[in-house]
Amino acid sequence: MVLPGTHAQSVSQPLTLRLGVYHNPPKIFLGSDGRPSGLIGDLLNKVAEAEGWQIKPVRCQWQSCLTLLKNGNIDLMPDVAMTPERRAEFFFPVEPILLSWSQIYVSANSKLSSLLDLKNKRIAVLEESVQQQYLTRLNHAFQLHYQFIRVSDFELALQAVQRGEADAAATSQFYGRYQAADYDLVAAPIMFQPTELYVAANLQPSASIKQALQRLDSYLTRWKAEQHSPYYSVLKKWSGSGEDGYSIPQFVWWIGLLLLGALLLTFFFIFTLRRLVKDKTYRLEQSENRLNTILNSVDAFIFIKDLDLKYQYINQKFCELTGLSERDIIGKTDHQFFDAETAKRLAINDRRVLEKGERIVDEEVNTLTKSSAPHTFLSVKLPLRDGSGQIYALCGISTDITEYRNIQSQLQHLAFFDVLSGLPNRRFIIDKLQNLMAQKQSPLVQGALAIIDIDEFKSLNDTLGHELGDELLKQVANRLEHLQSSKDTVGRLGADEFVAILSQLDQDPKAAAMHAQQRTRQIAKRLSQPYFVGSHEVFVTVSIGLAMFSDVGNDVEELLKGADIAMHTAKRLGRNNIQLFNTDMQAIVDERLNIESRLREAVAKDQFYLVVQPQFNQLKQMVAMEALLRWHHPELGEISPGQFIPIAEQSGLMLAIGKRVIEQSCEILRRWQSSEHWRHIKLAINISPAQFNHEDFVPHLENTLQRFQVNPERLELEITETLLIQDFDAIIDKLNVLREWGISVSLDDFGTGYASLSYLKRLPLAKLKIDQSFVRDMLNNSNDEVIVRSIIGLGNNLGLTVVAEGVETSEQLQRLQQIQCFYFQGFYLGKPQRPEQWELELSSNSENLATGSSLPGS
Structure with missing residues (x-):
């Protein structure tokens, strides 16, 4: 069984x-x-x-x-x-299964040192625990009148002390020793109730x-x-520890057992007494050994000093700190281990503990004689008293927080300084400006803020690579740092934007502004000198926006905003210049923000429409139309394209608007395809660089052509020379795809940008359009006529159709024909208007519409 x-x-x-x-x-x-x-x-x-x-x-x-x-x-x-x-x-x-005892845990600044100190205190205890039962009996015996905060587990007891809801927590010593530090609590010198656990x-x-x-x-x-x-x-x-890790409970229980045995066996009293003494001696030795094991395993420096400040006890961690043995330390003072300044400072704090009975918690920066590097310690020192209450020594516990303070210092540096450049960051700059603006009435803090932006940095970064781009930013930061005077502050706001705070300028606002402009010109000049980045010699220019403290009240955000507005104004005016903020700039920015807000509404409500302007040949027959974007706002009326298109491009709205232009243009072409007179007419639409380079451009164009069932040969895309500064090979690949579909491509505003002869030879173009600025003044400016002649000759030699834009007079038309230009567009020949209106006018005069054989390229 x-x-x-x-x-x-x-x-x-x-x-x-x-x-x-x-x-x-x-x-x-x-x-x-x-x-x-x-x-x-x-x-x-x-x-x-x-x-x-x-x-x-x-x-x-x-x-x-x-x-x-x-x-x-x-x-x-x-x-x-x-x-x-x-x-x-x-x-x-x-x-x-285990021996334990109970312990009181308190906050670090508590002065509870005995059970009697618990009088009138709030004590967190585990409901129905032995701690509650013991403390209840103690309360009745000594009339301590403390209040129990009953909790369901020890964790809640420690939390109650941490939150200030209780003055002390009573837990088992195992739990307290394991968890108290997580709640910033320490063990009070109050132990009670040794317990056997079953x-x-x-x-x-x-x-x-x-x-x-x-x-x-x-x-x-x-x-x-x-x-x-x-x-x-x-x-x-x-x-x-390999031992029990505690001795008091076993000692107490053995004493109790021996006393019980002595009471029951009085006739063996002498024998029992001798055995008790022997056992007590053994237990005390064991207790000391176990205590040393615990203290030597603690990650802190624990020591006891007598009234003469001589060491009477040190743990193993303290020996490791000094590199000396216990025998070499006991009986000596701090002068043997620390430098004179450290020893003097330690003695002052030690005297406060020994002479005044103070409990000191202090952060100490101490330097050992064997090392020149200081260590930072968090030290707790408290007096030790004898039975009569007299102080006979002090006990200290010091934790090395050097690494923590170093990390804290590094985090502090990261919080206020830019990692890449090492310059003060935006947070530091704002704090600095707030301090200066608060003292603005002082003649020493009249100043200005300059925001410095590197022109075309994105293109440089894409060309050089981000690693060399970062190196360029470091060199710019280095020059700025060397340019600043003791009264200036330079920093990096982020990306390619830097900042200079110019203080202690002249008290007179005009003189201060002149002084600030002079100093920023020096900055611009120095930053524009060549840089050597890797194997490249790089030239950059900067656009600087300047805002005076005196122009923006006491608002730091307004100061930053003013300098930023001035900087963007400098970029808009051609870059490589300095602009001083004024209220007119603010008005322009407010207007731009207003237009941008209304633009977003216009995109959502589809308030845009197209007008078309014809292109004619030398026989005054219309051969093509150009679609032009217009915006009619229900409240503001017609808004000029020159006013809203740049804002749409800068705000990223041009992508959505461009898609709608393609869709409206295909809708027009579908209508023309059903007309005998209009089916041969091409419609040209302008494509912005951002729209052309977007990954969705070709798929959207293909989908729209298929959706409206439009012949791609009737669609013409006009691009500008600005597009050609991007990835040229990728542009050619995309243009070749469009040409394979039958779509023709023209280069708009030719002569104003970056196109070179080598670019033109490689581009799959069908047409060049002479910019209207050259046509407008060609009769009065021989240079403009030379440019027009050159473009016509270049186009003819490359086999391209050349269209002159901006023809506004019969004299211009006649002169263009004389110099072999055969295609024209302008107000003299036809103003932009709704396609329906042109359809109505030209359908009744179909002889003005070119047939397929009269069209360019036929």
Whole structure:
């Protein structure tokens, strides 16, 4: 027959134990794998593994765990202290699984040092715990009148002290030592109630549960007697010591047992007394050894000094700090280990503790004689008193926070300084400006703010690569740093924007503005000198916006905004210049913001429409139309394209508008395809660089042509020379795709940009359009006529159709024909108007419409 709870049973029919688990690290808690963990949890797991038991953890709060055990809903409950009350409610085995005691934990600045100091205090305790029972009896005995803050677990007790809801928390020393530091709490010198902890069962356990507890007693008895048993390995794992990690409870219990034995066996009194003395001596030695083990494993420097400031005790960590042995340190003062300044400062604080009884918490920067590098310590020093209350020594605990302070310093630097350039960052600049603006009435802080932007930096960055782009920014920062005077501050706002705060200018506003402009011109001149980046010689220019302190009140944001507006004005006026902020600029910006806001509304409500302007040949026959974008706002009326198109391009709205232009143009071409007179007419639309380079441009164009069933040969795309400064090979590839579809491409505003002969030869173009600025003045300016002649000759030699834009007089038309230009566009020949209106006018005069053979390229 196999008895329940034996190993044989576990093989054939494993015993399942329902174990109550409440969160009380390091003694017992649920691990990440869902198994019981901690000191007690690991011991139970080892016994269960040896016996073949299956432990089924049941998670619960302390009080609910006891209720579950009492009602038989769980089989076992660990970490239960035996009290008379509990002996009447639960079944306890013979052998305790652990020895513990209770400890009071307080905030670092608390001065509680004895149980009597708890009078009138708020104490957080675990509901129905042994701590509550003990403190309740103590309260009645000494009339301490403290108030209990009852909680469901120890964690809530520590949180209550941290939040100021309680003055102290009473927990087991295991939990407190393991968790108190997480809540900025420390152990008060108040220990009480040494306790044996058991694995308890229901008052009337089943035979299998009793058998299991007997097996547990057997393992614990055997393991405790073996120095290298699993019991001590688990203790070492969770307490850092191969021993129990505490001595007072065992001493107290042994004393109690010996005294009990002495009372019962009075005739052996002398023998028992001798044994007690011997055992006490042994226990004291063990206590000292264990205490040293604990103190030497603490990551802090612990020491005791006497009234002469000589060291009487130091832990191993202190020896490691000084590089000396305990024998070389005991009996000596700080002068033997620290430099004179450090020793003097330490002595002052030590005297405060010894002579005034103060408890000192201080951050100390100390320098050892063996090292020139200072160390930063967080030190706590408190007086030690004898039985009569006289101070006889001090105890100090110092933690090395040098690395923490170094990291804190680095984080502080990162918070206020730019990583790439090393210059002050935006946060630093704003703080500096706020301080200066607060003192603006002082004659020494009249000043200006300059925002410096590198022109065309994005193109440079794309050309050189980001690594060399960063190197260029570093060199710019270096020049700015060397340019600043002691009264100036330079920094980096981000990307390619830098800033200079010019202070201590002239008190007279006009003189101050002139002085600021002079200094920014010096900055611009120095920054425009060549840079050597990698193997490249790089030239850059800068656009600078300048705002005077006196022009913006005391608002730093307004100052930054003013300088930014001035900088963007400088860029809009051609870059490479300096602009001083004024109210007119603000009005322009406000107007631009207003237009941008209304533009977004216009895109959403489709307020744009197209007009078309014809292109004629020398026979005054219309050969093509150009679609021109117009915007009619319901409140503002017609808004000039020259006013809203640049804003649309800068704000990114041109992508959405450009898509709508393509769709409206295809709608017009679909209508023309059904007309005998109009089916041969091409419609040209302008494509911005941003729209052309967008990844969705070609797919959207293809989809729109298919959706409206438009012949691609009737569509012409006009691009500008600005597009050609991008990735030229990628542009050619995209244009070739469009040409394969039958779409023709013309180069608009030719002569005003970057196109070279080599570019023109490679581009799959069908048409060149002479910019109207040359046509307008060609009759009065011989240089303009030379340019027009050159463009016509170039186009004819390359086999391209050349169209003169901006023809406004008969004299211009006649002269263009004389110099071999045969295609024209302008107000003299036809003003832009709705396509329906042109259809109506020209359909009745179809002789003015060119046939297929008269069209360019036929």
